[in-house]
Amino acid sequence: MTLLLCFWEFFKTGLFAVGGGLATIPFLQEMAEKHPDWFTREELTSFIAVSESTPGPIGINIATYAGYKIYGPLGSVICTFALVLPSFLVILLIAHALNKFKSSEIVQGAFYGIRPASTALISCAILTTFFDVLVNVSAVTSVRSFFDAIDYPAVALFAVILTAAAIFKKVHPIVFIAAGALAGIIFKM
Amino acid sequence: MYLDLFLTYAKVGAMTFGGGYAMLPILKREMVDRKGWVTEDDLIDCYAIGQCTPGVIAVNAATLIGYKKKGFLGALCATVGVITPPILIIICVASVIQAYSGNIYVKHALAGMNAAICAVIALTVFGLLKKTWKDPASVVIGLAVFALTVAFDIPTVLTVVAAAVVGVVISKVKKRR
Numbered sequence: 001m002t003l004l005l006c007f008w009e010f011f012k013t014g015l016f017a018v019g020g021g022l023a024t025i026p027f028l029q030e031m032a033e034k035h036p037d038w039f040t041r042e043e044l045t046s047f048i049a050v051s052e053s054t055p056g057p058i059g060i061n062i063a064t065y066a067g068y069k070i071y072g073p074l075g076s077v078i079c080t081f082a083l084v085l086p087s088f089l090v091i092l093l094i095a096h097a098l099n100k101f102k103s104s105e106i107v108q109g110a111f112y113g114i115r116p117a118s119t120a121l122i123s124c125a126i127l128t129t130f131f132d133v134l135v136n137v138s139a140v141t142s143v144r145s146f147f148d149a150i151d152y153p154a155v156a157l158f159a160v161i162l163t164a165a166a167i168f169k170k171v172h173p174i175v176f177i178a179a180g181a182l183a184g185i186i187f188k189m
Numbered sequence: 190m191y192l193d194l195f196l197t198y199a200k201v202g203a204m205t206f207g208g209g210y211a212m213l214p215i216l217k218r219e220m221v222d223r224k225g226w227v228t229e230d231d232l233i234d235c236y237a238i239g240q241c242t243p244g245v246i247a248v249n250a251a252t253l254i255g256y257k258k259k260g261f262l263g264a265l266c267a268t269v270g271v272i273t274p275p276i277l278i279i280i281c282v283a284s285v286i287q288a289y290s291g292n293i294y295v296k297h298a299l300a301g302m303n304a305a306i307c308a309v310i311a312l313t314v315f316g317l318l319k320k321t322w323k324d325p326a327s328v329v330i331g332l333a334v335f336a337l338t339v340a341f342d343i344p345t346v347l348t349v350v351a352a353a354v355v356g357v358v359i360s361k362v363k364k365r366r
Binding site: 065 | 202203204205206212234237238240241242243244245246247248249252253256257261264265268271272274275276278279280282283284286287294297298299300301302303304305306307308309310311312313314317318321322326327328330331332333334335338339344345346348349350351352353354355356357358359360361364
């Protein structure tokens, strides 16, 4: 039953996540809230970090990792296939009329609306992740306790890596993620 | 040929780090330079369509090239090929991380990685914002979606569908002028 539900959730994600792997994150956050026994939002952040630092398209990696967490290797396979299936079907459907599809006014109009919306959804999801990682939300009971709840070492590491990544644009993200892991061990985060 | 498609795409899937665009130079080397299966223009075209279809861009491009080469089975071989290595790799990595999830060093490392990934994604999202919020109408759509998502608990699917409808309406109105 879980597997069937997984298949459905990831199929929906594959059908509506437009704009690459990161666009799946808002859907997965929603999943974490809807099915707390599958994975937590914090775990999702780790999925993303691992997915960025292992080979393969990010969207596939995140789905595989989430699937593994839910139902082991079988969950991985089911979730990833469910994620890929909708676009596979869509492409088969449009393959004989590609140019017509690409230049269709309705398709272009729809994507004109979806692209900025997708970015907005990703931004929201990422802001939620920021709060999860940088603030110990469960400890916040008042405005004053908010400042006590901030995870200052995490914020500092975030700031350092953000600056470094903004300066050294050519350096692959995996280097920064590895640096983060190392810093985490050294400073016992 | 089917095996060739599968293996070539498995190689691409195993060698790419990061999102769909990171895959483009590797696809070009394998598909255009080495195999001569498609021209560079074809590849760029496939990428453009990969972006206009839902799902993971790199996988969509693979499906499409596979289809162009060998129809349905070609598409299947290419798609399964590109996702097989990541599935295997992630299952291995995930099982190792899970097995050592109680280990204090793994915990520290994951905490550090989480802070780092925030920084990495912040920059990626910034790039996306620059690319997708480029004219007044798209900025308005983006801001509206952002505000509504923060304020209300709207299902993500509904937001995407609504944005598509708004996009169609706006482009119709624009055309009429």
